[in-house]
Structure formats: C-alpha cells, structure tokens
Amino acid sequence: MSAPTPGLPASIDETLALLKSASYLADRSLATVLFLSLRLGRPLFLEGEAGVGKTEIAKVLAASLGRKLIRLQCYEGLDVATAVYEWNYPAQMMAIRLSEAAGEHDKDRIEHDVFSERYLIKRPLLQAMEPSVDGPPVLLIDEIDRADEAFEAYLLEILSDFQVTIPEIGAIKAPEPPIVVITSNRTRETHDALKRRCLYHWVGYPDADREMAIVRAKAPRAPERLTGELVAFVQRLRKQDLFKSPGVAETLDWAAALTELDAVALDPAQVSDTLGVLLKYQDDIAKIEGAKAQTLIEETRAELRWLETG
Template identity: 70%
Template sequence: MAQTGLPASIDETAELLDRQNYVASRPLATVLFLALKMGRPLFLEGEAGVGKTEIAKVLAAALDRPLIRLQCYEGLDVSSALYEWNYAAQMIEIRLREAAGDTSRDAARSDIFSDRFLIRRPILQALEGELGRAPVLLIDELDRTDEAFEAFLLEVLSDNQVTIPEFGTVRAAEPPIVVITTNRTREIHDALKRRCLYHWVDYPQADQELEIVRRKAPRANADLAAELVAFVQRLRGLDLFKAPGVAETIDWANALTELNAVALDPAHVSDTLGVLLKYQDDIARMERGEGRQILNEVKRDLAGAA
C-alpha cells in the first residue's frame, strides 16, 4: 500500500530534510527517497555522533508522523521490544473473580488475556499505527543486541506482523517507516541487511559541517565556527581512541559561545577539551602540545585562505 504525504523525488526529499535543518548529502537523500518509495527499511551504519539517529527524528517531524524509538541494549528481549502482559493486574483480576465466585476458567482466561491487560512495546505500537499516518520506527544501535533478537526482527520486517499466542496476529494496516542504526561494534547478519536499503553515514566534509554549526549553533561567531570546524576536521585525521562526532562539534560551538569566545585560543581549547573528546588518553595527548600545534595550523591555513 502506497503511503501518502511522502516526497515524490530525490530533490523533494533533500528539501524536506533541509527544512528541518538537516544537512544531507545527495546519496543520503537518494537512499532515503528510495526507502520511502519502495517501502523498505533504511539501514544506517556509521560512527557514533554522525547524525544517524537524527535522520529518523527529522523524518518523523518533516512527515508529521509519530516517532517510536526502540533503544537497543545488551540483553534486549522480545517482551521489552514487542509486548508483555500486565501480570500484576491479571493476578488482581483473578483474585476478584475468585472472590465473586466466578469459577469459569475459560471465561477468566479469555478476559485476562484481552486487550486491556496487554502492554504494548515499541514494535507492537509501530505495527498498530494509524492508517495513512504510519509511524517512523527507529531501531537504534541494533549492534548492541544479540543474534537471537536479530532473528526475531527479521520476521517482523519480512511480514509486518507478529503473532501473540494468547491474543492473535497483529498485522500492520500500513507498514511503519523503519530506520535501523548501528555503530558497527559488531557485524549485523546479511539476512537482515538484505531486507533493507543500506547507507554508510560518514563524517561530513568541512563545508557541510560548517553549515551544520551555523544552523545548530546560530549564536556562534562566524570566525569561531570556521576555526573550530577546521580544528575538529584535523582531529579526525589523527589516531584517536574516539574521534569527535558532529554532535560534539555542535556542543563545542555552543560551549565556546557561552564562554563569549569569538575565536579559538589555546586557553579555550585546553579548558573545553572535555566537551569535544570523551577519553582521557585523547585529552592528555592534546594537552601535551598537539592541540596547540593543530590550532596554529588552523589559524595559518585560514589566514592564508582569507
């Protein structure tokens, strides 16, 4: 079933993202358009902090669809992702029936496994979405789960339905828009990837990242924005334990703005490294002199380009 309100072209998809202040590359706009057009899940892979999760949020806002987020973690099981029964309420119902003298087991079973005792988790919520306004289902950081959960998810994505033994089969009137993200801490099985359209979300180029900072940290001084983006771009070329993502760049711009900085200087860099870098070894490396060297190179290059 075709979904209404979706962009009709790649250009419309890019404009849709742009209106939500998401700076997207042409390949990303293309794969997103195709995922929407073909009704296929979108599988986004990339380093942490490059904007994968934000794509689902922006898409939901742009299409005026509910966003349902399943945050994955080690040990995630079906009851946490799909449904579970309200056992406490069921036990109270059983006790009340016994107190009232109702001994019909069949009637009791039919009642306690009814809709009012069913706790819907994210995947079931997404399958029961409103016709014509199917939600965006974000399955975030799938690589944190195990292969058993992948196998369950494969069945859901294939049929857009689930069977609850005591309740029956729940089939989506209109399939949800599914966005799956992974930070690639482990490989996801090919069987699941084959059912999705794939895109690697890379760190943005300098001009793209500068535009992101302008939109997400509009109070930042223009010279400061140019210098901090150039600084971050150089950091990503180093062998760090964890290179800063776009989220850290935005945070750094906002932090420096709060300190009334109009340009980068060694003191500002040293004092705010904890906003940009999240591992002590990386921070110590910058404080040993490498940070000052990078700052000098940034200042020199930008002065030469002016």
C-alpha cells in the first residue's frame, strides 16, 4: 500500500480514533472501508436507513481533518445549474450594456469578457474542484436516491475524472480529488455504474452496547438508569412491525427530551406521551402507545435484570 497522505489516518485504528475524537463511535467494518476510501482516493457510498449517521460521517471527517465541507443536498429535479454551475446573467447583461455605452463594438471581445470566471457562479460540485491550502475538501452528496436518474448519470463522469467541461471556458479539473461521501436512504435503487465507482458500506443500526456508548457521549446529562432503559427499549422497538423504525438520531432526541422532563427511568405514561420523538408515523405511534408501551418497558426491565444477574 502507498505511503499515507499527510493528515490522513495511517491505519484502521487511527481511523477509529479520528472518528471517536469527534464523538462518532463507528464499528470496525465502517472504519475499514473509510480508511480504504481515504487511502485509495475512491468515493465512499453509504447506504442505510434514515437517522443511522451516514451524513454525520462526512461532517466528522471535515471537522477532524480540518477540511472544508461542501454539501450537495439531492432532490427530484436537481440539475446542472444548481449542482455544478450557472452564469450570472444579470451581471453579464449589465457588462454588455456598459461596454456598448463605452463604444466597444467588438462582439468577440465582449463575449470573451462576459463568459469568464468573473461571471461564473460555482455550485457545490464545481466548488469541490477548487484548490485549497487546507487540502481537498470533503464533498457530501447527500441522499442521491432522491435525485433523478439523469443527474445520477451526469455524476458518473465527474466521479471518474473529477473534471467539469464548461463550453464557454473549457475543462476545469481538480488538482487533487476531493474526499467524496455519497449517501442514500434507498428510497430507490441507485444504478450499479455509480456504485462501481465507489467503495460501498451499509450503515445499519448499532447494537445495544454501541448505542449505549453513543448516548453517553452525545447525551451525557441523561441519568445512567434512564440511558440503559431507553436504549434497551429502542432496541426492542426496532424488532416490532413498524413502518419506520427509530434511528440513532431519534434515540438521541428521545434521551434529550426525557432528560428535559426530569425522567430518571422509563414511565409508561411518559413514554406514550413522547413517542412522537421516536416515531414519525401515526400508525406506528398508535401501535405502540398505551398497553404495548407498558409491555415493552416490562420486557426491557426484565432483560436488564437478567443481564445484571447473569
């Protein structure tokens, strides 16, 4: 393997430590693929349910490496003008009128002047190709599954060469490729051609021990008993037949909410009243609130007692 790039982690253990320094507690498989992505200069494609921490990885990388974070939020109808570049047409028209008023009638010269970088509005993908004294930025292409397939196809060329061709100017190529993180919630299948250009990792829900450590790190004000019970409750909740299971983000929100309510342990009435923090669909809430919440709490406490005595 080639020598490590200065500033980047030199091993999987260093990658784990880098993430942990920003309170992101990853498992070793994620740290491994992230390490390889950084060393090989390949985009990292992260797929998984919403709220499991995919976007946060890019934010943590930018913060811990001291790099600029450039985020492209995908949505249906996203086009080149929004994602790559567009011309500042009002400024161009003003420049043309001023040139004509000054007696300039050379159309080729006027066209050359107005189609220069001075009038170019750089969007996220083009911004990511600009050099920086801090090193290449972290480019987050968030929720690629929400973009149209046409844009996904356009992205293939950029990820292959990290180059954009602007007809009026020519090719603009990144002196150093950015660190690229692409996320998908899998609302639709992403084309294989895009995934082949990336290293792939499925970000799943954490196990109980890691989720406990995450809550302790991110919600340190939560009482220890409450932390143990709510993590065990959420772990059990994910095994229920729900339309959308709660992610780690919802676990943290719930820990913060219950702490604000001065809870020291799970209370059935309080759980039912705050299910809207965990669950985002009324059918799911109706399925869990009341007697079902009471049963899940009792099962949670029985499991915790068994673990303590076993």
